[in-house]
Amino acid sequence: MAETKLEAKMVEAMQRRASEGTAMKSFNSVILKFPKIDESLRNCKAVFEQFDEDSNGAIDNEELKKCFNKLQISFTEEEISDLFKACDFNQNMGIKFNEFIVLLCLVYLLKDSAPGHEGKSRMGMPNLEATFETFVDAFVFLDKNKDGFVSKNEMVQAINESGERSSGRIAMKRFEEMDGDKNGSVSFKEFLFAFTNWVGIDDAEDDEDEEEGTV
Secondary structure, X not given: OOOOHHHXXXXXXXXXXXXOOOOOOOHHHHXXXXXXXXXXXXXXXXXXHHHOOOOXXXXXXXXXXXXXXXXXXXXXXXXXXXXXHHHOXXXXXXXXXXXXXXXXXXXXXXXXXXXOOOOOOOOOOHHHHHHHHHHHHHHHHHOOOOXXXXXXXXXXXXXXXXXXXXXXXXXXXXXXXHOOOOOOEEOHHXXXXXXXXXXXXXXXXXXXXXXXXXX
C-alpha cells in the first residue's frame, strides 16, 4: 500500500500508464538496453553538477527548488519536499546522483499523467525522457495485475514468460535487490533504485574504495 500522498499519486499514475500496455516482450529485452540507459544517465551528470551549487556531491532542498524552476517543473513546495524525502534514500538531507535520477524519473511519471502533456517533452531533455520511458515500460511489463506494485510471483511470471526458466534463481535475486523494505512488494521508486545499481549508476567515481568488492 502507498504510504504517502505522493506515493499514492505515483501508484495512480503507474496504474493509468499500465492500462496503455507495454512494448516490452521479455525481461531480457530490458537488460539488453542497459548500455544505452547507462550512457543516457551518465549524460545527466552535467545537469546534476549544474544544480549542485556548492559541489558537495548532493543537492539540498533549496537547490532542488531552483532545479525545478530552471527545468520548468511546476510542483508545489509540499510536492517538492515530499519528493525530496522520498528520494533521499540515505536520509542524509541531500540528493546524490543516483537519487537525483530516481527523482527525475518520478517527476517524469507524475507529469506524464498530468493533462495536456501528451506527446510533449516534459523536461526539455528528450534523450533522458526516452530512458525514463524504458523504466516505466519495464515496470509495466513486470506489474502483471496493474496495481502499481510488482510482487515476487509477478517477477517469476515475467521471467517464465520469456522462456528463461533457468533464470528463476536470478529473478529471485533481482526481486530481493528491488524489495528494499522487504515487504514482498516493489514500488516504482524501489525498482528505480535497484535499476540505477544494476546499470552501475552510483557514485563510483567518488567512492571507488567503497565500491570495490561489491557485485
